[in-house]
Amino acid sequence: MPVARPEPQEPRVIAHVDMDCFYVQVEQRRNPELRGQPTAVVQYNDWKGGGLIAVSYEARKFGVKRSMRGDEAKMVCPSINLIQVPVARDKADLNVYRSAGSEVVAILSTKGKCERASIDEVYLDLTDAAKEMLLESPPELSELIFEEATKSNILGLTSDVSNREDSMRAWLCRASADYQDKLLSCGAIIVAQLRVKVLEETQFTCSAGIAHNKMLAKLVSGMHKPAQQTVVPSSAVQDFLVSLPVKKMKQLGGKLGSSLQDDLGVNTVGDLQSYTEEKLQEYYGVNTGTWLWKIARGISGEEVEDRLLPKSHGCGKTFPGPKALKNNASVQTWLDRLCEELSERVQSDLNQNKRIAQTLTLYARACKKNESDSIKKFPSKSCPLRYGTVKIQEDAMKLFESGLHDFLGSQNTKWSITSLSVSASKIFDIPSGTGSILRYIKCPNSTVSPANLDCSSLPEDPSLGNKLYIAPNHEEHCEPSLSEKEHCEPSLSEKEDHGNNSNLAKRCQTKEEKKVSKKLTEVKGTCSILKFLSQSPPVLSEKRKFDSLICSHPGPESSSEPNQAEEYKSTQSVDRNSASSSTWMFNVEDIDPAVVEELPPEIQREIHGWIRPPKHASSKTRGSTISSYFLPAKRS
DNA sequence: ACGGATATAACA
């Protein structure tokens, strides 16, 4: 499980910011009448009033808890307002909360490294900003620190409010002698300012913890809620930890924490401290043992990642009891809905953030009738993610069938599905800037515009501003987990649907047209090349080399471009409100390898580079696999 | 017949 990371020797200033009952606040902003009232956000109202997923502090006073039913909440708090999560496609739709979360992240990410930890939480590394503040304003700083930091709860100081100012002054006098504490209080000032800004610009309150590492910051961010912050000076760590129940520590809230209690009799972090590192390693392995030993002492080297966006997108639904899905048709129906939402989300991620997801995974929970064997898990299955709602739907269904096959084994019993979810992962940035393809496309002296080429169906291509990206292939797992090879081949209907594009594809077969094709690649303009590359050949070759092609072009055109093949339309941006450029996604399996052979040698060479990523490039370090294909050589 | 829907991370 947890692994200890090397400890940075320089003390850092880390904050954990946590929105107060976030979903409730989002609803309160939408309907201000709810402010100050006992309120909870609930999903699916029909069974026992739905499940609570967020509870206002007013309601908490009545004993209302998350994971209560709406009905229970009404019992203990009759005046409670129950607000339902929006529903789309017959499932809970959390998008309003996601985008509210993004609003907050946009503000919180302005003062230092920022990691989106969840829909309503971030970590900040404010070390640089704090140091800067300390350097810039030495003289009058202590008074400023005082004023601002008064708003903080300082761990280790008395919580008696009447004494707070005095103890604060005392602490700050000390702090003036202690560089680390000074840094922390600067961090506290920055966080306080950020929280004010969040409140001003979003109307949301949040709480925060400020400490020298993530673990401690997280531990105290919820200590004084709502709308307060807490600082952990190093001097307070030991006293704080000794009496802290181990279960409160992040990662110890589950089985590992229980094992500490039940197997070792460790109830507090203080208890944990009496174990040697070696002993803990004996019980829990080298990694976890070391990690436990360190966190017991407040040591954690985990870095704040610089990431404002989620690493995956998923959507799912449970089908409890009688609602369980019992045949392929109902699974199909629900999978289609889930995939539709997922497709929208990956597509807008592509359009707005220029990120591309590479893997589609299907999860399910299933029961088998009769057999006591029903403990068996439904295996998750994944495959390359192909953009376009219909493709995702088709692929997800194949994954389901494959999983069901494994699940049932040889038996031929009845089954039922109690939960379904699909997710898109392995998301990569598409680097902006100029890769060699781009250079080629934009290079004026390589552009030839054959008069006889019919480009009328292509969008106007001003060449400047258009970009072509090609993502590397999946290689191995392209020979899919799906047993049938035909999976990768376009379906009959798909081929027919290509319409005018299939004409082009056919034409490409002839020698003459190959010549034309060659010229086409030299045509100035991304879209020409894209169209050229993306034709679906009648027969696909065994080796499918690429995964995807992406073309972005200036926004105004997106609404007025009509003549793309059906397939392209289906994958096109849905986000027509967005003023930014829209993005098309092309699946590489639709590229005719024979066509690639017609490309100019330098392009071919480059493409072969994509086909076979250099093995020495570590696939773990991001940027070396994908980015290196795009980034200009000089910039490496 | 369920705290649901999402997320991240480490493991084998």
Added chain:
DNA sequence: TTGTTATAT
């Protein structure tokens, strides 16, 4: 890797 498992909110 992929698929599984744990954890969190």
